[in-house]
Amino acid sequence: MANRPMLEIAALEKRFGSNTILKNIDLKVAEGELVFVIGPSGSGKSTMLRCCNRLEEPTSGDIIVDGRNIMQGTSRDLDRMRLQVGMVFQGFHLYPHMSVLKNVTLAQRKALKRTKAEADARAMDMLERVGMEHKADAYPAELSGGQQQRVAIARALALDPKVMLFDEPTSALDPELVGSVLKVMKDLRAKGMTMLVVSHEMGFARETADRVVFMDGGVIVEEGTPEQIFGAPQAERTKAFLSRVSG
Amino acid sequence: MDSLLDQFFNLDVMRQSLPLLLNGLWMTLQLCCAVILLGLVGGLVVALGNMSPRRWVRWPAVVYTDLFRALPPLVLLIFIYSGLPFAGINVSPFTAVVIAFLLNNSSYYAEVYRAGLISVPKGQAEAAKATGLSKAQALIHVILPQAIRNVLPDLLSNTVEVVKLTSLASVISLSELLYSANMARSVTYNASPLVLAALIYLILLWPLVRLVSHFQRRLAA
16 A cells, blocks of 8 residues: 555654653554554553544654644644544543534534534434444433444544544453444445554454554564564564464 | 510511511622622632642642631631721722632632542543544533532532521621621511521522432432
């Protein structure tokens, strides 16, 4: 895939005091590409993802989304640039005091200044895409975890992001609900969405990822196609990790 | 027994003093409106200051809440009304009460708000930010509604305290409900107006107290 990079992480560093979480991370995600990040817990993969929309403030380095550096500009600019980077959290984080429809329309109305009719129509489209249009009037507490996560995906998609970040989107779900969320992600990939995914779903990575990145100790140890990483890993740390997770 | 009834539940005296007491009630209600509204708004501002990441905002807010929760409201009131004139600052009784109770109440309301704001999971603010909402928009649409719902019983019960507190204004001769009742007592030489005032406070506050219990039970469930 020789497309232009949609998301570019350059020389990213993150330190908490004397503790270095991320060291010199360079990663490009091309338009329409699905890049999967794996690694042991504490390897810094979630922190890296959270730096991509500055929920975590990088200590140094650049984050470039569709040619624009989100490390530059005012806080207003940052709010606007975050619209282009959708994020899906492990814990869903739907707004419990709002209906599903309002969850999906809030940022459309307030940040994108869409009219109510526009926002509602867009929300219903997105809810249909994730198979949740029948629950538009329900409240988050009435939904299963898998349903909540699909609504959270619709909430992000409704803002027409250029990149979607997934932070362990299925880790908080009961096993029988994981499939419904993965199906939505697969569908997104088929429609050409650019995606950066942190997850432990190795089977899903093998099946759908364009590229797999293995992180450990705050650095990218190895990256390649799923066949390369899962079939013939080069680095010792990758081999050790993969043999551990495959049991 | 008859004399006791006559002293405390004399209907004639009550009827005579009713217009005066209703006047007092009107003043009490005006006071409540001013003090509660200002306290709710001021308390929110102080609470947000209290939680600011900037030290030069946070510290004054912390000192403010500590100071005005520790100072007795009556001391504050008499100082503002009778003390400030020594510095050439003269305020009307109404203004003195509003200022004194604003300082006192907003610091209590601020603590209630703070508990509410802390009770909202961090992920809510992150989700709001990640969807491009500004800090103010996230606060107004996502954080505050949840925070307030979580501490509604405490906000209400604090408001009950504020209403009761307004009776302190009688000390500086503001003709609110208690002051008016006491006036009527001294004129009629009968305690019935005080009993009537107590009844009016009861009618005013009992539904609120009930509501607090109702909310508390619902939140506990």
